[in-house]
Amino acid sequence: MTAFLIIFIAALFAISVWQISKIVNLGKSPEHDVEAAEVANDSDNKRQGQMMLVFVIAMYIMMIACFVGYQDYFLPDAASAHGADYDNLLLLTTVVIMVVQVLTQGLLHFFSYKYHGRKGQKALFYADNDRLEFIWTAIPVVVLAGLILWGLFSWNDIMDANTDDDPLIVEVYAYQFGWKVRYSGADNTLGDANVRFIEGQNVIGIDPTDKDGMDDKVGSELHLPVNRPVIFKFRSQDVLHSAYMPHFRAQMNVVPGMVTQFKFTPSVTSEDYKSTEFMTEKVRKINEIRRQKSKELVAEGDVALDPYEFEYYLLCNKICGASHYNMQMKIVVESEEDYNEWLETQQTFEKTLANAEN
Amino acid sequence: MAQSIAVTADQGHDEEHHHHKQTFVTKYIFSTDHKMIAKQYLITGLIMGAIGIAMSVLMRLQLANPGEPNMVFEALLGKWAPDGVMDPNMYLALVTIHGTIMVFFVLTAGLSGTFSNFLIPLQIGARDMASGFMNMVSYWLFFLSAAIMIGSLFVELGPAAAGWTIYPPLSALPEAMGGSGLGMTLWLVSMAIFIASSLLGSLNYIVTVINLRTKGMSMTRLPLTIWAFFVTAIIGVVSFPVLFAAALLLIMDRSFGTSFFLSDIYIKGEVLAHQGGSPVLFEHLFWFLGHPEVYIVLLPALGITSEIIATNSRKPIFGYRAMIASILAIAFLSTIVWGHHMFVSGMNPFLGSVFTFTTLLIAIPSAVKSFNYITTLWKGNLQMNPGMLFSIGLVSTFITGGLTGIILGDSTLDINVHDTYFVVAHFHLVMGISALYGLFAGVYHWFPKMFNRMMNKNLGYVHFWLTAIGAYGVFFPMHFVGMAGLPRRYYTNTNFPYFDDLADTNKLITYFAVATAFAQLFFVYNFVKSIFFGKKAPANPWKSNTLEWTTGDTHIHGNWAGPIPTVYRWPYDYSKVNEEGEYVIAGQDYAPQHIPMQDGEEEMNH
Numbered sequence: 001m002t003a004f005l006i007i008f009i010a011a012l013f014a015i016s017v018w019q020i021s022k023i024v025n026l027g028k029s030p031e032h033d034v035e036a037a038e039v040a041n042d043s044d045n046k047r048q049g050q051m052m053l054v055f056v057i058a059m060y061i062m063m064i065a066c067f068v069g070y071q072d073y074f075l076p077d078a079a080s081a082h083g084a085d086y087d088n089l090l091l092l093t094t095v096v097i098m099v100v101q102v103l104t105q106g107l108l109h110f111f112s113y114k115y116h117g118r119k120g121q122k123a124l125f126y127a128d129n130d131r132l133e134f135i136w137t138a139i140p141v142v143v144l145a146g147l148i149l150w151g152l153f154s155w156n157d158i159m160d161a162n163t164d165d166d167p168l169i170v171e172v173y174a175y176q177f178g179w180k181v182r183y184s185g186a187d188n189t190l191g192d193a194n195v196r197f198i199e200g201q202n203v204i205g206i207d208p209t210d211k212d213g214m215d216d217k218v219g220s221e222l223h224l225p226v227n228r229p230v231i232f233k234f235r236s237q238d239v240l241h242s243a244y245m246p247h248f249r250a251q252m253n254v255v256p257g258m259v260t261q262f263k264f265t266p267s268v269t270s271e272d273y274k275s276t277e278f279m280t281e282k283v284r285k286i287n288e289i290r291r292q293k294s295k296e297l298v299a300e301g302d303v304a305l306d307p308y309e310f311e312y313y314l315l316c317n318k319i320c321g322a323s324h325y326n327m328q329m330k331i332v333v334e335s336e337e338d339y340n341e342w343l344e345t346q347q348t349f350e351k352t353l354a355n356a357e358n
Numbered sequence: 359m360a361q362s363i364a365v366t367a368d369q370g371h372d373e374e375h376h377h378h379k380q381t382f383v384t385k386y387i388f389s390t391d392h393k394m395i396a397k398q399y400l401i402t403g404l405i406m407g408a409i410g411i412a413m414s415v416l417m418r419l420q421l422a423n424p425g426e427p428n429m430v431f432e433a434l435l436g437k438w439a440p441d442g443v444m445d446p447n448m449y450l451a452l453v454t455i456h457g458t459i460m461v462f463f464v465l466t467a468g469l470s471g472t473f474s475n476f477l478i479p480l481q482i483g484a485r486d487m488a489s490g491f492m493n494m495v496s497y498w499l500f501f502l503s504a505a506i507m508i509g510s511l512f513v514e515l516g517p518a519a520a521g522w523t524i525y526p527p528l529s530a531l532p533e534a535m536g537g538s539g540l541g542m543t544l545w546l547v548s549m550a551i552f553i554a555s556s557l558l559g560s561l562n563y564i565v566t567v568i569n570l571r572t573k574g575m576s577m578t579r580l581p582l583t584i585w586a587f588f589v590t591a592i593i594g595v596v597s598f599p600v601l602f603a604a605a606l607l608l609i610m611d612r613s614f615g616t617s618f619f620l621s622d623i624y625i626k627g628e629v630l631a632h633q634g635g636s637p638v639l640f641e642h643l644f645w646f647l648g649h650p651e652v653y654i655v656l657l658p659a660l661g662i663t664s665e666i667i668a669t670n671s672r673k674p675i676f677g678y679r680a681m682i683a684s685i686l687a688i689a690f691l692s693t694i695v696w697g698h699h700m701f702v703s704g705m706n707p708f709l710g711s712v713f714t715f716t717t718l719l720i721a722i723p724s725a726v727k728s729f730n731y732i733t734t735l736w737k738g739n740l741q742m743n744p745g746m747l748f749s750i751g752l753v754s755t756f757i758t759g760g761l762t763g764i765i766l767g768d769s770t771l772d773i774n775v776h777d778t779y780f781v782v783a784h785f786h787l788v789m790g791i792s793a794l795y796g797l798f799a800g801v802y803h804w805f806p807k808m809f810n811r812m813m814n815k816n817l818g819y820v821h822f823w824l825t826a827i828g829a830y831g832v833f834f835p836m837h838f839v840g841m842a843g844l845p846r847r848y849y850t851n852t853n854f855p856y857f858d859d860l861a862d863t864n865k866l867i868t869y870f871a872v873a874t875a876f877a878q879l880f881f882v883y884n885f886v887k888s889i890f891f892g893k894k895a896p897a898n899p900w901k902s903n904t905l906e907w908t909t910g911d912t913h914i915h916g917n918w919a920g921p922i923p924t925v926y927r928w929p930y931d932y933s934k935v936n937e938e939g940e941y942v943i944a945g946q947d948y949a950p951q952h953i954p955m956q957d958g959e960e961e962m963n964h
Binding site: 009012013016020037038039040044045047048049051052055058059062063066070072073074075086089090093094096097100101104105107108109111112115116117118121122123124125126127128129132133136137140141144147148151152154155156158159160175176194195196198205234237238239240242244246247249250251252253255256257258260282285286289290293305308310313315316317318319320321322323324325326328 | 446447450453520521525526527528531534535620621622623624625629634635636637638671672673674675676677678679680702703704707710711714715718719721722725726728729730731732733735736737738739740741742743746747750753754757758761762764765768769770771773774776777778812813814815816819820823824826827830831834835837838839841842843845847848849850851853854855856858859860861863870892893899900930932933934935947
């Protein structure tokens with residue numbers, strides 16, 4: 001695809017150079033009056049008009065090429081309950097804007113071609129038309145109203161972090177340059193926390209006097225049971241970060257000095273997500289690229305790259321310092337049983353404190 | 359009749375009392391002549407632009423071959439590229455300073471500063487700005503701030519690197535990153551001076567437009583350029599002081615231990631004393647300027663395009679009043695949409711709903727403007743001068759970039775594309791490239807007026823087509839990279855194997871970026887050469903209606919050697935015909951503003 005694009009652009013470039021050289025030659029013809037030498041004449045108008053037409057056709061081809069060639073860039077189906085709604089809205093919006101894009105760009109460039117200046121051609125003195133103005137104010141109003149309404153309903157649903165459906169409460173904690181997770185334990189209530197409590201093993205500042213915090217568990221991998229709503233509480237110890245979980249269509253900034261939140265229900269386990277047709281194909285492609293790269297690396301005496309296996313990830317999406325580009329955490333979505341089993345292996349805060357004292 | 363545009367070159371040498379004897383210093387350096395100040399702005403802006411674009415090329419080189427040594431880095435970045443490998447801190451510094459320079463120094467000062475200064479007095483029929491002295495101070499403050507910003511590149515721990523949005527605490531704590539030390543202090547000082555400069559300029563523009571219009575120049579006879587500059591100045595006066603306040607508070611937090619934006623911070627093994635502040639407050643203050651800033655950048659470009667498209671289409675701009683209404687609507691709405699940069703900042707989700715609503719509202723006047731441009735071309739007699747090509751290009755990129763705004767402005771959809779390359783593609787097209795096209799269009803169109811010489815049109819065509827192809831080549835594929843969820847401001851994407859298949863596209867984008875950057879050399883060559891060796895410009899090369907083309911071809915402080923022309927009509931009487939179907943002025947398809955109504959001519963449609 002890329003090669004095709006490059007060739008295509010090179011061809012376009014060649015055409016423009018060829019056309020330009022023609023113009024330059026024309027410019028050298030002797031009968032031009034000196035006064036208007038650098039003002040577009042009829043042949044300039046014609047040629048530039050034609051270029052406009054070529055340009056818009058090339059643009060259409062480029063748009064199609066991008067949508068076809070880059071279709072596997074789009075994120076796969078969402079792995080969260082609200083994600084399907086998100087994806088539908090995105091699809092609809094994309095269709096609407098692409099239709100408008102094709103029409104308006106077509107008209108703009110076609111008019112530029114069709115009405116290119118000719119000596120003796122009379123432009124139409126057409127200064128105003130209230131009906132037209134009304135029509136193209138009204139159409140965007142209606143279309144946008146539809147999109148806004150859908151968007152606002154979804155937004156209210158997504159942002160409504162109520163606790164009616166017994167959600168799991170999990171804290172995601174950010175620091176330069178990594179993430180920690182805190183599970184709220186059997187009481188499903190997070191203990192109070194503040195950076196002022198950070199000391200020794202208490203790395204994320206849980207209040208050691210708060211009973212709710214005693215059964216909290218701190219880890220550095222995010223495990224979630226499938227199909228259970230989760231409320232994430234975000235906290236940062238130093239600067240702004242943003243917890244971005246693209247496959248769940250979820251993102252929230254992590255702000256020092258306040259707790260932000262986001263709620264969603266993971267709906268596909270890691271295992272199922274990995275084995276979708278889309279993901280197997282994508283991972284195969286990526287591993288092909290990595291093998292090629294490894295060959296070069298080994299030839300230069302470097303270490304080969306590991307083969308890639310897909311795992312959900314959470315990444316930092318707000319500029320936060322030098323290693324911003326490598327601030328990630330693995331997310332595992334698994335069955336309730338597996339999740340509980342894993343959670344058992346994690347240490348409670350009470351235990352951590354006790355160990356620290358020994 | 360063909361000569362009717364030249365008000366006079368000879369009639370009235372006795373009125374040359376405006377033309378003082380000038381020394382080199384008062385003419386070229388500390389000049390109070392708006393035309394000279396405009397040129398100073400333009401040239402300073404272009405130099406800053408060259409630096410800003412060069413920085414983007416460095417970033418693209420890094421993204422194409424992340425972490426690999428590059429001779430260019432070694433040569434230009436010195437200690438920031440040991441063995442030619444770019445330091446991650448330097449990458450963030452480039453991101454930051456590229457953004458700052460392009461938004462403020464090129465597209466605010468370079469675009470609005472140049473053309474507001476140049477065109478306001480000339481097009482409204484005034485001898486100069488209301489205060490020539492304030493105008494001069496405005497430029498020199500701008501120059502000072504530019505010098506400080508460039509100077510900050512050379513400090514020990516590096517320039518500001520917290521992004522052009524300088525969100526605290528990252529920007530407030532030297533412990534968080536090297537660039538937040540002296541580099542950030544200089545950034546804040548530079549911006550504070552810049553804001554002072556911008557305010558002096560804006561106040562001057564507003565007062566000039568309100569008070570110094572010539573006889574007959576009612577507000578509804580103003581060219582759309584002036585409307586755009588006028589409204590831009592108003593937005594600037596409303597919103598820049600808020601950024602000034604934010605910068606001041608940030609300076610307090612940094613240097614005097616206050617806690618406006620900081621709270622509960624543990625860094626480098628220590629808890630800081632700051633308590634009770636909120637970084638989200640800073641985001642509100644910043645974007646209260648930051649969003650209107652987008653329109654401060656864009657509206658002048660749209661004004662310039664309106665004028666150039668009408669002139670070169672030989673048609674009145676379609677829907678003159680609708681255009682003014684759109685400018686006003688955009689200006690008003692621009693001050694109440696800032697929250698769409700903050701949907702996932704942790705602010706109350708209800709506010710997100712409100713900002714989604716206002717944001718999508720602003721799409722409506724924008725759509726109206728685009729449709730009006732297209733209709734203006736319809737049944738025109740299009741003169742494809744380079745300025746016209748760039749204007750058409752602007753409408754094209756404005757549409758492409760504007761449409762993706764519908765995705766980003768929708769709080770729901772923003773969740774997953776926020777801060778990805780989708781955003782980068784969107785705003786570069788809609789405000790970066792579009793405004794640059796506006797700048798280029800303006801330069802090609804008014805160069806004859808500025809320097810009394812013509813730019814070479816063929817070089818202009820080459821410049822346009824290479825830039826047009828390159829701009830789409832860079833930014834269209836970038837949307838798809840963003841759709842993959844690739845975050846912006848990443849030094850390298852290699853730590854996420856999931857992004858490995860994007861690497862080729864990133865390379866492609868880099869090729870386009872480098873080619874497009876080099877294509878600008880056609881412009882530089884053309885610009886510099888034409889200043890000295892260009893063909894002598896006729897008085898009114900584009901056969902335009904507005905007043906600036908009536909001054910004759912001598913440049914004097916005071917603009918018109920004789921009396922200031924009186925205005926009898928709006929500026930868009932192109933191809934106007936009388937009842938017999940003949941042009942109202944026989945033999946020419948335009949009727950300049952200073953020509954009285956002809957017999958049997960109706961003042962219509964505006």
